[in-house]
Amino acid sequence: MKNIDLKIPEHSYFFGFAQADGSLTKTSRNRGKLQIEIGESDLHLLKSFKALFSSVYSSITLRERDTNFKKNHRSFVWSIFNMDFREEINGIGIPYGKKTEIIAPPKTDFCERDYIRGLVDGDGSIGVTVKGLPFISLVIKSEDLKEYLFDIIEKITGERKRLNRNKRDDVYNIMINREKAQEFIKYLYYPNCLALRRKLRSAGKALKWERPKEMSRVLNKKFWEKREDEYILTHSVKESCDYLERTKLSVGMRLWRLKNNKIKI
Numbered sequence: 691m692k693n694i695d696l697k698i699p700e701h702s703y704f705f706g707f708a709q710a711d712g713s714l715t716k717t718s719r720n721r722g723k724l725q726i727e728i729g730e731s732d733l734h735l736l737k738s739f740k741a742l743f744s745s746v747y748s749s750i751t752l753r754e755r756d757t758n759f760k761k762n763h764r765s766f767v768w769s770i771f772n773m774d775f776r777e778e779i780n781g782i783g784i785p786y787g788k789k790t791e792i793i794a795p796p797k798t799d800f801c802e803r804d805y806i807r808g809l810v811d812g813d814g815s816i817g818v819t820v821k822g823l824p825f826i827s828l829v830i831k832s833e834d835l836k837e838y839l840f841d842i843i844e845k846i847t848g849e850r851k852r853l854n855r856n857k858r859d860d861v862y863n864i865m866i867n868r869e870k871a872q873e874f875i876k877y878l879y880y881p882n883c884l885a886l887r888r889k890l891r892s893a894g895k896a897l898k899w900e901r902p903k904e905m906s907r908v909l910n911k912k913f914w915e916k917r918e919d920e921y922i923l924t925h926s927v928k929e930s931c932d933y934l935e936r937t938k939l940s941v942g943m944r945l946w947r948l949k950n951n952k953i954k955i
Contacts, residue, residue, distance in 0.1 A: 693746055693775045696782070696800035700742055700884045705800065706808020707735075709784055709793050714776060716786045722776055724784075727753065727767045732886055735811075736768040746772045794834035806842065807878040809835075811885055816875060817892035824896035826875050827865040836862050847873050852913055872897055914944060923948060 696702045708714075708726060716722035728736060736750050748770045757763045770776070780786060783796045796805065810816060814828035830836055836853075844850045847870040856863055866874050879885060879893040901907065922930040922941055930941045 692778065693743060693772075694778050694782075696796055696798055696805075699801045699804040700738075702796075702801035702804040703808040703811075703884045704739055704742060705779070705782070705784070705796060706805040706810075707812040708779065708808075709789070710809045710812025710814075712784065712812075714780060714784050714786050714789075716776070720773055722771070722773070722786070724770045724776055724779065725767055727765050730764045730766065731888065733766050735884075735886055736766055738884060739768055743770070743775070746770060746775050748772075790831040792834075793832045795838045802842065803878050803880070804883065806839070807883065807885060810878065811889050816889055816896060818895055818899065822899070823868055824871045824875070824899045825865060825867050826871045826878075826896070827863065829861050829863055831861045836864070839864060843874065846877050868899075869901065872899065919944070919948060 694701050694705070696705060708724065711728070712724060712726045714722070714724050726736065726739070733750075740748050740750060748768060750766055750768050753765045753767055755763055782798050783794060785792055809830075810826065810828055813830070814826065816826045818824055828839070830839070840851045840853075843864075843866065847866065849866075849870055851864065853862055853864065855861060875893050875896050879890060885893075918934055921934065922945055925933070927938060927941050927945070930936065931938055934941070
């Protein structure tokens with residue numbers, strides 16, 4: 691490609707960030723633009739993007755406005771109007787217009803962890819909870835992107851996520867906690883990688899956590915499958931415990947949830 695090569699880590703990071711937090715628009719006579727707007731404290735990242743694609747003219751402009759949270763809020767907008775650049779990124783996976791439901795991993799070879807780090811920096815969270823526990827999270831609406839991320843999370847942490855959409859917003863709230871979060875964070879935020887500085891600092895804090903000796907740890911959590919739900923609904927608790935190798939408490943709680951419509955099969 692002329693302007694972007696996703697085999698370059700920084701290009702993959704940019705692509706993920708643009709998918710999450712960018713806006714690609716097109717109007718009449720082939721006019722259009724890619725814009726990424728971020729807060730003043732993150733201006734360094736826009737400067738990095740501008741330098742990364744220095745062969746294409748782009749501009750960074752200041753925007754000041756009152757918001758619901760702050761008066762005279764200052765942000766910066768990086769804009770590229772070049773049609774070739776716009777068509778390139780559109781061709782490999784950044785749609786024009788609204789994109790949250792249809793974005794997917796790039797349609798070409800790319801650097802996996804850099805791309806995902808871009809998604810997290812653009813539309814995710816990382817750090818420690820109020821209880822001091824490390825976490826990394828990402829809110830997405832795309833089914834394709836959800837399945838891709840579940841595959842990568844399983845590859846890195848050994849855990850397969852099982853998650854339904856949030857009923858209020860119809861999105862997936864993907865969150866990883868404790869040691870598994872540390873594994874994933876360490877994979878994404880490697881030394882000298884391109885990233886938001888504040889996310890790098892948060893990653894560093896999360897990686898410093900050590901599990902207290904008194905904190906218990908659940909290993910190899912056993913998820914319920916559809917066939918198991920069907921079995922316990924047609925057999926006694928004792929038969930279910932023996933056949934499925936589950937405890938009486940586990941079977942009883944699952945039955946209660948099924949019979950009270952807390953879950954559906």
